[in-house]
Amino acid sequence: MKIGPHVIFGTDRAKAWATRAPLVKAVDDRGTLTAAAATGVPIRIFRHFFPTQDFSRDGADAVREVLDALGDAPATHIELFNEAAQRLDEGLRDHVRLTRQAVAFLQGARPDLTLVAFSFSTGQPQDVDWLFLKEDGFAGAKVLGIHEYWGPGLEGNETRHIHLHELLGARHPPFLISECGRDIAGNVRVGWKGQGLTAEQYERELAAFGAAIEPLDYVLGATMYTAGANFDATAQPWDSYDCDPLDVGILTQLPVLPTPTPTTNGGDIVAGLTDDLKQAMDDVKRLGLDVGKVYKVTDGWPKGTKLLFTDGGIFVTVPGVPGAYPLVDGRRVTLKK
Numbered sequence: 001m002k003i004g005p006h007v008i009f010g011t012d013r014a015k016a017w018a019t020r021a022p023l024v025k026a027v028d029d030r031g032t033l034t035a036a037a038a039t040g041v042p043i044r045i046f047r048h049f050f051p052t053q054d055f056s057r058d059g060a061d062a063v064r065e066v067l068d069a070l071g072d073a074p075a076t077h078i079e080l081f082n083e084a085a086q087r088l089d090e091g092l093r094d095h096v097r098l099t100r101q102a103v104a105f106l107q108g109a110r111p112d113l114t115l116v117a118f119s120f121s122t123g124q125p126q127d128v129d130w131l132f133l134k135e136d137g138f139a140g141a142k143v144l145g146i147h148e149y150w151g152p153g154l155e156g157n158e159t160r161h162i163h164l165h166e167l168l169g170a171r172h173p174p175f176l177i178s179e180c181g182r183d184i185a186g187n188v189r190v191g192w193k194g195q196g197l198t199a200e201q202y203e204r205e206l207a208a209f210g211a212a213i214e215p216l217d218y219v220l221g222a223t224m225y226t227a228g229a230n231f232d233a234t235a236q237p238w239d240s241y242d243c244d245p246l247d248v249g250i251l252t253q254l255p256v257l258p259t260p261t262p263t264t265n266g267g268d269i270v271a272g273l274t275d276d277l278k279q280a281m282d283d284v285k286r287l288g289l290d291v292g293k294v295y296k297v298t299d300g301w302p303k304g305t306k307l308l309f310t311d312g313g314i315f316v317t318v319p320g321v322p323g324a325y326p327l328v329d330g331r332r333v334t335l336k337k
Contacts, residue, residue, distance in 0.1 A: 003210035005227035013244035014228030030073035037074035059101025083121035117141030153185025177222035191241030
């Protein structure tokens with residue numbers, strides 16, 4: 001599994017996940033990193049909160065501030081500024097300069113640490129900005145930080161790493177998805193709790209996301225926003241995102257895909273297969289792929305997709321997109337609707 005917690009406060013529940021996950025991100029929380037290191041968690045990311053993100057600063061100076069906040073806590077990666085100066089018309093060139101200076105300084109001062117560069121927000125930046133970064137050599141960074149939230153108005157964001165991998169011709173440093181999970185588009189932020197999901201539904205959703213990135217060697221992992229949202233009863237703006245109620249056991253294992261059960265009529269195509277689904281499978285056959293018989297149809301995720309269990313594997317259909325696609329490719333098709 002490649003998912004772990006993004007930790008704001010090191011609550012007992014947050015640490016329970018952090019010490020069993022393959023990676024963890026902590027915001028000014030050294031104790032969680034120490035606990036994770038003690039259990040052998042290999043990727044431990046430290047983010048220091050900057051009240052002011054000044055891109056006119058020298059990158060080395062920004063790194064020094066992070067290192068002062070980190071102290072002797074056992075991080076493996078650090079971040080700098082967050083979700084800012086993301087496009088060429090918003091100061092991206094200054095961001096690149098600062099990042100290049102930071103990478104060079106960190107390599108000399110703390111070669112045991114790796115900078116997770118840029119920390120771009122959901123859907124940012126534009127393709128032209130990414131191509132600029134590629135031409136520049138990604139400011140010398142060895143890991144690129146991106147955020148991927150999904151939910152109402154954010155369809156396709158959970159597969160943005162696939163789009164970027166293709167856009168960049170598979171020539172880029174690996175991505176680290178250092179914030180992700182349920183959100184909504186607009187000015188008001190609403191996490192999974194405010195969207196009517198049960199804890200079990202969200203657990204399965206996050207585990208499915210982890211399963212989707214598991215085979216991708218260009219994605220190091222993803223940290224879910226957020227664990228340890230609140231250290232006491234004081235309301236916080238991010239309470240709706242709090243992952244502490246979730247079952248750590250589910251979040252630390254890959255989901256088991258359901259095995260289709262053949263019908264009692266000898267394996268004929270299931271009854272009730274709609275004309276649209278029949279057409280989708282016919283499209284697949286015309287491309288030369290023998291999928292055999294369809295044994296089972298279930299609802300997929302995101303909403304509207306269908307999973308078809310066949311002799312040839314599991315296929316997904318996407319509303320508005322012709323044909324059906326092997327499950328490993330289905331989420332990419334959603335992105336390109």
